[in-house]
Amino acid sequence: AIGALQGMHSGRLRVALVTTAKYFLPRMLGAFCRRYPEIDVQLEITNRAGVVARMRGNEDDLYIMSLPPADMDIVVRPFLDNPLVVIAPLDHPAAGRRCTAAELAGASFLLREPGSGSRAAVDRHLQQLGLTPTVRLTVASNEAIRDLVASGLGLAILSRHSLAADPAEQGLAILDVEHFPIRQPWSIVHLKGKVLSLPAQAFIRELLEAAGESRAPGLPDTKKPSARQEG
Ligand code: PGA
Numbered sequence: 001a002i003g004a005l006q007g008m009h010s011g012r013l014r015v016a017l018v019t020t021a022k023y024f025l026p027r028m029l030g031a032f033c034r035r036y037p038e039i040d041v042q043l044e045i046t047n048r049a050g051v052v053a054r055m056r057g058n059e060d061d062l063y064i065m066s067l068p069p070a071d072m073d074i075v076v077r078p079f080l081d082n083p084l085v086v087i088a089p090l091d092h093p094a095a096g097r098r099c100t101a102a103e104l105a106g107a108s109f110l111l112r113e114p115g116s117g118s119r120a121a122v123d124r125h126l127q128q129l130g131l132t133p134t135v136r137l138t139v140a141s142n143e144a145i146r147d148l149v150a151s152g153l154g155l156a157i158l159s160r161h162s163l164a165a166d167p168a169e170q171g172l173a174i175l176d177v178e179h180f181p182i183r184q185p186w187s188i189v190h191l192k193g194k195v196l197s198l199p200a201q202a203f204i205r206e207l208l209e210a211a212g213e214s215r216a217p218g219l220p221d222t223k224k225p226s227a228r229q230e231g
Contacts, residue, residue: 010038013199016054017045017064018117019142020082020159021186025064028210032203039199047140048117055191061200063189064207067117073192077204080211083160083181084121085174087167089152095173101129104177108136108154110145118142122157125182146170157182 017025022045033041044054051065055072068076086104088095094103111133112119126133136154139145142162149156150171160181164170188204190196196204 011199012040014042014060015062016051016060018048018051021064023161028206032206047115049115064186066184066186068187068189074189075192077188078185079188080186082186083183084157085160085181086157086177087149087172088155088175090168090171090173094175099177101179105131109133110137110148110154110156111135113138113140121182
């Protein structure tokens with residue numbers, strides 16, 4: 001039992017997360033690090049392709065992402081909505097009214113890079129809607145895309161979590177477009193064959209708790225997706 005307790009309060013925890021999750025994580029990480037000061041937490045923040053590569057190499061204890069790979073033996077637990085919204089400059093003519101998806105057809109888009117899970121979800125969704133976006137710029141940064149949209153370079157579809165509680169402060173409007181936002185949860189993922197360390201178990205509990213409390217600022221509806229326990 002002493003060993004278990006020591007295991008709980010010290011040790012190393014490695015977590016790899018996609019870029020969209022880094023806006024949510026600080027809200028729970030502070031509490032976790034105060035509660036378990038002896039746990040050495042190592043975070044890696046990269047895009048989906050980077051997270052999947054780390055997963056294939058068994059480099060981390062836990063992974064946080066929206067689109068877990070279908071071809072791996074993993075345990076997947078959805079825990080918080082990560083809606084992808086259409087953003088435009090604040091003074092865009094479509095701001096503040098309901099738009100059809102077809103109205104997006106003529107717009108120029110700033111998109112995330114290939115390998116991004118956000119990009120994959122956007123590509124798939126637009127394809128399902130029969131839309132081929134005009135891509136003006138491809139940028140591997142949510143923040144850069146956000147600021148470039150505010151400066152009038154085009155529209156984008158980004159995680160709601162990457163925007164301020166009041167996007168107008170950032171010069172942005174979230175457009176009310178039919179079939180949007182794209183709805184998908186983040187999941188906590190680990191390799192099925194991996195025995196979860198006590199720090200990893202504690203981190204999962206903290207994440208679930210923080211997600212339960214999270215009425216993320218300004219998010220339209222952060223219903224917690226029903227936790228699916230596997231493994
Ligand atoms: P990413 O994040 O666009 O940084 O790859 C995708 C995700 O939310 O899983």
